[in-house]
Amino acid sequence: MRSTKRSARIVLGSARAVVVATVFAIAPALVAQRAVTPDAATTGATIGALDLIDDVATRTAIRTLIAEAAANGLPTAPLVTKVREGVAKRAAPDRIRTATSLLAQRLAVAVAALATSRGDEELAAGADALQVGVRQGTLSDMRRIWPTKSLTVPLGVLVEMITSGVPHASASKRVRDLLLKGANTAQLASLGANVRADIAAGLAPDAAMELRSKGVLSLIHSEAVLTLSSPASPGTPIRPGPPPVKR
Amino acid sequence: MSSLDPRILRKAQQGDRDSFALLVESYYPRALRFAMQMLGRREDAEEAVQDAFVRVHDNLARFREDAPFDPWFFRILGNRCRTLAAKRNRHHELIDYGDLPVDAASEDAPYEPDPAFTRHVYRVLAELPAEQREAFLLHHVNDLDYEEMTIVTGAKGSTLRMRVKRAIDALRVRLRDGALHE
Amino acid sequence: MSNDMHNRRHDPHPDDDVLLQQVRAALTPMPEVDRRAIARILTAVVHRQPTRVERLRAWWDHVTGRIGVATSPFARGVALAAAALTIGFVARGALPSRNGTIPARVANAAPDATVPTQTSPALQPVEGAAERAELRVPVQFVLDAREAAGATTLHVVGDFNDWDVSATPMSLERGVWSTSMPITPGRHVYAFVVDGARWIADPRTPQTKDADFGRPMSVVIVQAP
Numbered sequence: 001m002r003s004t005k006r007s008a009r010i011v012l013g014s015a016r017a018v019v020v021a022t023v024f025a026i027a028p029a030l031v032a033q034r035a036v037t038p039d040a041a042t043t044g045a046t047i048g049a050l051d052l053i054d055d056v057a058t059r060t061a062i063r064t065l066i067a068e069a070a071a072n073g074l075p076t077a078p079l080v081t082k083v084r085e086g087v088a089k090r091a092a093p094d095r096i097r098t099a100t101s102l103l104a105q106r107l108a109v110a111v112a113a114l115a116t117s118r119g120d121e122e123l124a125a126g127a128d129a130l131q132v133g134v135r136q137g138t139l140s141d142m143r144r145i146w147p148t149k150s151l152t153v154p155l156g157v158l159v160e161m162i163t164s165g166v167p168h169a170s171a172s173k174r175v176r177d178l179l180l181k182g183a184n185t186a187q188l189a190s191l192g193a194n195v196r197a198d199i200a201a202g203l204a205p206d207a208a209m210e211l212r213s214k215g216v217l218s219l220i221h222s223e224a225v226l227t228l229s230s231p232a233s234p235g236t237p238i239r240p241g242p243p244p245v246k247r
Numbered sequence: 248m249s250s251l252d253p254r255i256l257r258k259a260q261q262g263d264r265d266s267f268a269l270l271v272e273s274y275y276p277r278a279l280r281f282a283m284q285m286l287g288r289r290e291d292a293e294e295a296v297q298d299a300f301v302r303v304h305d306n307l308a309r310f311r312e313d314a315p316f317d318p319w320f321f322r323i324l325g326n327r328c329r330t331l332a333a334k335r336n337r338h339h340e341l342i343d344y345g346d347l348p349v350d351a352a353s354e355d356a357p358y359e360p361d362p363a364f365t366r367h368v369y370r371v372l373a374e375l376p377a378e379q380r381e382a383f384l385l386h387h388v389n390d391l392d393y394e395e396m397t398i399v400t401g402a403k404g405s406t407l408r409m410r411v412k413r414a415i416d417a418l419r420v421r422l423r424d425g426a427l428h429e
Numbered sequence: 430m431s432n433d434m435h436n437r438r439h440d441p442h443p444d445d446d447v448l449l450q451q452v453r454a455a456l457t458p459m460p461e462v463d464r465r466a467i468a469r470i471l472t473a474v475v476h477r478q479p480t481r482v483e484r485l486r487a488w489w490d491h492v493t494g495r496i497g498v499a500t501s502p503f504a505r506g507v508a509l510a511a512a513a514l515t516i517g518f519v520a521r522g523a524l525p526s527r528n529g530t531i532p533a534r535v536a537n538a539a540p541d542a543t544v545p546t547q548t549s550p551a552l553q554p555v556e557g558a559a560e561r562a563e564l565r566v567p568v569q570f571v572l573d574a575r576e577a578a579g580a581t582t583l584h585v586v587g588d589f590n591d592w593d594v595s596a597t598p599m600s601l602e603r604g605v606w607s608t609s610m611p612i613t614p615g616r617h618v619y620a621f622v623v624d625g626a627r628w629i630a631d632p633r634t635p636q637t638k639d640a641d642f643g644r645p646m647s648v649v650i651v652q653a654p
């Protein structure tokens with residue numbers, strides 16, 4: 001409102017004071033127009049996805065569910081994708097409805113936990129994390145640590161660690177620590193891939209997670225030390241420290 | 248009488264896209280049926296229905312929640328049909344029989360419609376004056392009462408009853424002349 | 430207006446007789462709906478911009494509704510003049526919108542309606558450049574032909590292509606099926622579909638349990654560029 005007054009004063013002379021007063025009163029109302037929403041595809045996609053379900057009752061129930069989700073401020077694209085997934089996998093209509101309903105519930109929690117979410121992908125990743133048992137508090141914590149950066153990849157790595165067998169508490173703590181210490185998404189994604197490879201090679205999930213997390217932390221620490229002690233001249237690569245030794 | 252959940256209508260009024268899509272899904276078949284029966288050609292009917300829904304969308308925020316939705320909707324649709332009919336100037340255009348809905352009758356109808364009889368009905372309907380045709384369809388096919396029909400057409404109840412009666416008389420005479428059913 | 434109000438279809442009516450019921454039966458069935466027509470309607474309303482007259486009318490309704498402006502001709506004239514000035518200011522960008530930006534279109538529906546949360550699709554503010562996380566990274570999918578012996582077609586299906594079984598075909602070359610597609614960073618699940626019907630997991634990557642539908646799925650974590 002303050003900026004509105006300032007701009008208006010710059011434009012209008014004092015002789016138009018009466019009109020200016022009226023403008024202040026009505027400007028917010030005037031610019032409150034019907035939304036021209038950016039995503040026409042979503043509504044069409046909803047209809048297209050529902051068409052694939054034969055059962056009328058299920059179609060109606062899911063349609064209502066998606067409409068209510070939208071009214072509650074939830075992203076509907078992940079719900080539509082879930083419907084399509086169920087259809088592609090030839091799941092029973094009831095199962096599709098249940099899966100979509102549960103996802104809507106998780107999305108609601110993710111919206112609350114992640115607040116100021118960066119978008120549908122992040123919220124969907126949050127919903128996936130909740131599905132594998134990550135606590136809402138963990139999501140909120142991650143958002144506090146990374147308030148402006150997307151958590152899509154960190155959440156995906158967390159989910160993957162848990163589904164690979166790393167205990168919830170351990171996986172949550174280690175990912176959280178990595179975020180705190182400044183790991184980037186590339187490092188987190190590499191950690192995820194390495195942990196999976198280690199588990200496939202026979203290492204215990206928790207041990208693999210601990211090992212690879214320490215590796216990333218060590219890398220971050222080495223980069224920090226190198227940056228402080230000898231600022232790189234342009235074109236000089238910063239070499240990481242020696243790799244951690246396997247116990 | 249409205250087939251739409253009032254909560255969906257409210258959300259559509261608030262600008263929710265999915266709720267408006269639900270509204271369209273709910274009303275489209277009835278709207279198309281009415282428009283086809285009024286205009287006689289499917290492509291004209293689709294055009295009228297599309298125009299009507301756009302106008303519904305544009306005016307939905309101003310629709311009073313406590314008012315019945317169906318008469319408001321059919322008023323807009325009726326206007327679109329009348330406008331298009333006047334443009335096309337085809338009061339007696341026969342329906343394209345390929346478009347006739349010949350699938351199962353609704354739950355309410357105790358009789359199985361015979362395709363030949365159905366074609367005859369559409370032919371006679373198309374020959375009626377537009378006002379009589381509209382009144383008949385609103386009352387006997389779309390289940391609006393005379394008070395609601397007044398909202399749709401602007402005509403008084405007594406006028407509407409007369410139009411419906413004349414439509415029925417004409418149907419009775421011309422269908423019995425065809426002597427397909429007793 | 431007559432007090433005679435019975436005229437619902439299920440109520441007895443003097444006009445009802447067998448022929449009328451037969452006519453109703455003939456006219457009751459719904460026509461087949463072309464879903465593209467519905468899609469056209471929804472596309473038309475989403476892209477619809479209110480005209481200046483429609484905006485003025487909506488504003489007038491809002492103002493007279495909220496502050497009870499007298500509708501004398503003089504008052505209407507003053508209000509319309511102010512409205513015209515304001516429209517000019519907004520169009521030239523001199524007045525920011527409520528959320529502080531100066532977009533061509535801003536959010537809100539009926540002014541007195543319950544406003545959805547800030548994450549509602551109907552209320553998203555105009556955003557700047559796409560986030561890095563929304564940029565897509567090419568990911569290659571590979572399957573040894575021996576893992577799908579006898580297959581004539583192979584497709585990859587996952588959350589990144591809307592679970593469309595036919596959207597992403599793979600091509601066979603020198604005994605290896607492969608394809609590449611751009612995918613957003615994050616964790617994604619997928620499978621291969623043999624000849625449009627048989628689903629198999631990627632033997633090269635760890636599998637994950639499908640909690641919703643029970644199919645074996647593979648996982649890829651795509652990192653941001």
